[in-house]
Amino acid sequence: MDARAEECCEKGDTTPPLELIEKTPIGGLHNPYNDEIDAVAETGHKIYLSYSCNGCHGGGGGGGMCPPLTNDTWVYGADDDTVFRLIAEGSDKLQEQGYTRVRKEIVTGPMPPFGNIAKTSDDLWKVIAFIRSKNPSSMKNVATPAQTPGQ
Template sequence: MGRDRSTFLGTWWLRGILALTVATVLMGTPSLGFSIGQNPYTGDAEAAQEGHQLYLKVGCAGCHGSGGGGGMCPSLTDCNWQWGGDDETLFRLIKGELPQQTMLRVFGSVLTDDQVWKIITWIRFINRCSETTNAIVAGSDSTPATSGTGVITGVVRHASVAQFETVVYIDDDVPGWKPSGPLTAVMDQKDKTFIPHVLPVVVGTKVEFLNSDPFEHNVYSPEGGYDLGMAPQGKKIVYTFKKPGVYTQLCRPHPEMLAFVVVLKNPFFAKTDKEGRFRIEGVPAGTWHLKVWNERLKPQEAEKRYTVEVRAGQEVSVTLEP
């Protein structure tokens, strides 16, 4: 009987250890001393501003728009969350920890937990859904300044936008705008594909080309005149884009691989959705000139400029027909 009891207790002890181990793996271990579900920067306007800079720095604007209004990827300003809009879900999504997610997982290795929380704080400031907007932020007088800015929305009418990633951008130098620190973006190489296919960035951005395949890749650009050499799995090779323009990205061992880095003068740009719709938020009041780019537009179509007048606190809608 004593032996049976010992065996019984030993079995349950092992099961307990196993359950604790599995729970630890599934839940993760916070690196800053707070639970995954708790944002330490809730209602912090300064952290929100830092979060927006990080959002621009790592290239989130390329898909979600510079102001979070959406484009190729969903808007961050409404109530439509594919996997849920709570802090814990957003944290795990950005870190690449949701098994079902389609968003790039590479950000988990680029951003620290602290930086992820700051980006989520900024999302809370811009999100207009009362069910998910933090109550402290919604009633605070210390929200990031938006006076003097407006919103540009619209649609690009061209047969190519349904098939090819399209960028709408302000083609002007914007007085007073400058990055608060170094800008970094990531382009992955996985399954012999550059991800994303089109990466819009601001001039001065350092792009990290990550190889996620179990064989070597290369990155070179005819327009840029650079060849970054070969990279094994897990290695990043980098290049800083110092001049505006469109730079084709190719891989010598895999000629079927093709992507584009679109280098812009400022962060006021967005990718369209498949219907050509776009939204650019936080645009300073003034008269600006829009351009449209995708890989199928003819040179004269891509060079066409559209004048738009932005007024503070207002939304202007335009139709662009290259």
């Protein structure tokens, strides 16, 4: 991992999520809010609702017609890097890059990409902080990618 990757990512980053992914090697994305999850969780929840994530995952992330975000099963991995890429790029794009479903959820289907709906990387990190607030045990290996295709 190069030095630039170690530096990622900053609070208040207005870089569009897909652009940040473009310039950050796999494994290099880290949530700058991991030390203050509770402080940004409410803002993250508002953003989560504004993107209609709740339509599929439920208002509190407990699932609905799609996998719950509150359990210990993470289809591609629970780390920041993988979760950020999944939300921004969606399942199909992840699988094109070599990611596979390493765990089986109660529902199987593609997650749509939100990289063009989320305006800034900062917004996406706050949404991920909200998910962590609902699922603190998902922070165990937050900095270790569950899979690193192509590396």
